[in-house]
Amino acid sequence: MDLISFMKSYVDLTPEDEIYISQFLKVEQYGKGDIIRQPNTKSKIIHFIEQGYARNFYEKNGKDITYFFLKENTFTLPVDAVYFNDPTKYGLQAEEDLQLTSFMYSDFHRMIERVPGILHLYEIEMAKFIRQLSDKYYLIQFQPALERYNSMLEKYPDILLHVSLGHIASYLGITQETLSRIRTK
Amino acid sequence: MDLISFMKSYVDLTPEDEIYISQFLKVEQYGKGDIIRQPNTKSKIIHFIEQGYARNFYEKNGKDITYFFLKENTFTLPVDAVYFNDPTKYGLQAEEDLQLTSFMYSDFHRMIERVPGILHLYEIEMAKFIRQLSDKYYLIQFQPALERYNSMLEKYPDILLHVSLGHIASYLGITQETLSRIRTK
């Protein structure tokens, strides 16, 4: 779904609103494995994923670790950079061929000034993100590896179809080898 | 700091605005250990902590686990209940004598209608929360126990002064015994 249609499922937009908003948006295509945003940058760009899966990742002791998976119809932005002007440690990478709409956070606030309802949409999207982050946290705080994997199977079975097992392992806070052993059961 | 003063540090409020907002607010006092919200409820109340420290907690296999610490001048609300009408697993408890201001999420939106700037304040508070949650997540995804504790010492030394070690251990995703052993170094 494109961003304008997504917005229209929450708030009414006049044709003029659409034109106004569109001027700030840039539709982009990426291929599997492409880096959309490098880690440790201060980019203040918001991405809306229209098609395909992506992930946030960071590097720790030379290891690539997945922080979050992003599916279609979700927003992603580097909170550290946008709100606190600090570099984010999280990069953004396409897990498969990807189409997304990008826009500056500052322009986003112009859209909100014109169509205040968008801020409410944004509030709900932030709430969704917090919820997912909380669930994720709950998962790794005290659950053994098997339960982490089962819980993921149950909650996000779609992700398994779009990303490699190595990425899932680090997302779950376990090694690839452990994940492999768990899966043979 | 009381909530009205806190708001005024972000947005301008006329005396009439203050009166309007105040009608929705309830100031409450709690003693150390008091449960402010039980786990598994659908409460849609937002709390603003004016004085003292609190924590979110949940129960897992008969064990009490700390999910988050809350300090003065922060908001806390059960995201699952407020935004998705699901019960939250997280309860809210006073770590020490506490003063807080409570209000309904629905009334909060009335305040925003009257003073739209409050939504921007709220946006920033949500961003702060996401950031803390991300940091927390980073901490436990692959860090060994010692680094978790050191990182906490560095980032939130104040919390150590207000809560018991058992609560800190579960917050860090380790056992009390391990924390104790780490600290003797």
Next chain:
DNA sequence: GATATCTTTTGACCTGGATCAAAAAACGCT
């Protein structure tokens, strides 16, 4: 200020999952 309760520390033991290494399988690419 003695007793009950809660919190923290110490000790002994054990296990889940990490690490290192290498084989096997899957996936491009020309």
Next chain:
DNA sequence: AGCGTTTTTTGATCCAGGTCAAAAGATATC
């Protein structure tokens, strides 16, 4: 189809931190 690259599996070893149990220290209560 065949060859290089990446991903996944399998095997052997090891250790950080969990578990259980009990002592020692704090705190609160009458």
